[in-house]
Amino acid sequence: MEAKYQPAGLLIVVSGPSGVGKGTVCHSLRQRVPTLTYSVSATTRSPREGEQDGLNYFFKSHYQFKQMIEHDELIEWAEYVGNYYGTPRKFVENSLAEGRDVLLEIDVQGALQVKKSFPEGVFIFLLPPTFDDLRKRIENRGSETPKTLDHRLTAASEEVKQLHYYDYVVINDEVEQASERIQSIIVAEHCRRERILINH
Amino acid sequence: MEAKYQPAGLLIVVSGPSGVGKGTVCHSLRQRVPTLTYSVSATTRSPREGEQDGLNYFFKSHYQFKQMIEHDELIEWAEYVGNYYGTPRKFVENSLAEGRDVLLEIDVQGALQVKKSFPEGVFIFLLPPTFDDLRKRIENRGSETPKTLDHRLTAASEEVKQLHYYDYVVINDEVEQASERIQSIIVAEHCRRERILINH
Structure with a gap:
């Protein structure tokens, strides 16, 4: 008998309402787990100064994107x-096949689309401790009018209803603690019984 | 809305064939996670010098044990x-209700009995990297004859067939790595969606 961990990588989807702090938590997670591969999005928007094709985005024309x-x-x-904006299938599939864990930081609608292609992905919902907390975070960005703030909070409240599609919930009370929890989830998921290969 | 982690503790069951190193790994785990509560067994054997009732074991007469x-x-x-030898239900249930994670280090037969009472427990199977490795570990203890060694390896091979009852498999290639993986499993399990409480 020989036991080993499955060589294929895991698709780690970190999602949650806008304003919850996905970007900050994923940044911290990448410091902790430098081997994580960040999924590179395709976009039709023009490159900003310093942005490189294939590194920051795959830059596409509208025609190419529709194709x-x-x-x-x-x-x-x-x-x-x-x-x-979109997530190219080939990049994700190739990275997973090469044994790399792929991190996808994405909004709730996008995550539900991803789940159709990758039901075996690890779906993590980042949640604010309270809606009051979410309101404060969005207010502190200072980029919202009272009307758009209300709109975003209503949207967040709707998004939380999609929670049952997710495997894990991480409460973002503190960035380092949240990213450490996601790191643990990645380690644990590699140990799930169905991911262990045993040759008799 | 308010989101929080479930206050109840988790029952963590670490099991596997004899000789795989459950004791060493659990010792290392307890150093890492000092808040883990170790389940105290009941036994009819006599206390050894220095052993305290309720701390090392609950010492019972044969009559009490049968009751x-x-x-x-x-x-x-x-x-x-x-x-x-047995695991008292009350101690485990009280500890869990008080919000403490309880560690149970136990053989495969015992673990399957525990699963009947606690299907929501976290069942972890500790596996040697290979059977050759298990053989070497048992041989190094020096306490087995070739016949009992064969017997134990056959038993281990049967026990591995019970793997599908477990949630996780941790390969004990290196003690610290194995206990770190179990630590991650505990953190991750607290984040599972069904263990998060949301008040709307």
Whole structure:
């Protein structure tokens, strides 16, 4: 008999309402787990100074992006203020096959799309301790009017209803603690019985 | 809305074939996670020098032990060379209710008994990297004849067939790494979606 951990990587999806702190927590997580591969998005928006194709984004024309949608080359996509953003399937699949864990930081709608292609992914919902806390965080950014703030809180409240599609909930009370919890989830998931290979 | 982690503790069951190193790994785990409560067994054997009732064991007469079995006060029990050993239900249930995670280090037969009472427990199977490795460990103890060694390896091979009852498999290639993995499993299990309480 010989026992070993499955060589394929895990798709780690970190999601949650906007304003909860996904970016900050994922940044901290990448410091902790430098071997994590960050999924690179495709977009139709123009590169900003210093941004490199294939590193920050895969930059595409509108025509190219629509071709990718048609050929099912994106595991999720969305439009924001006239530009398209999406997650290329090939990059994720190749990274997983090479044994790398892939981190996808994504909104709730996107995560539910991803789940259709990767039901075996590890879906983590980042939650604020309270809605009051979420309100304060969004207010502190200072970029919202009272009306858009209300709109975002209503949206967040709707998004929390999708919680049952997720495997884990991490409460973002403190960034370092939240990213440490996600690190533990990654280690634990590699130990799940169904991911262990035993040759008799 | 308010989100929080469930206040009840987790029952962590660390099991595996004899010789795999459960004791060493659990010792290391307790150093890492000092808040873990170690389940105290009941036994009919006599106390050894320095052993304290309620700390090392709950010492019981044969009559008392049989009463405990009859009144379903043990979540598992077994007989070894004329003495009884078992896990008192009350101690485990009280500790969990008080919010403490309880560690149970136990053989495979015992673990399967525990699963009947605590299906929501976290069942971890400690596995040697290979059977050759297990053979070497048992041989190094120097306490086995070739015949009893063969017997133990056959038993281990049968026990590995019970793997599908477990949630996690930890390969004990290196003690510190194995105990660190179990520590991560405990953190991750507290974050499982079904263990999060949300008040709307």
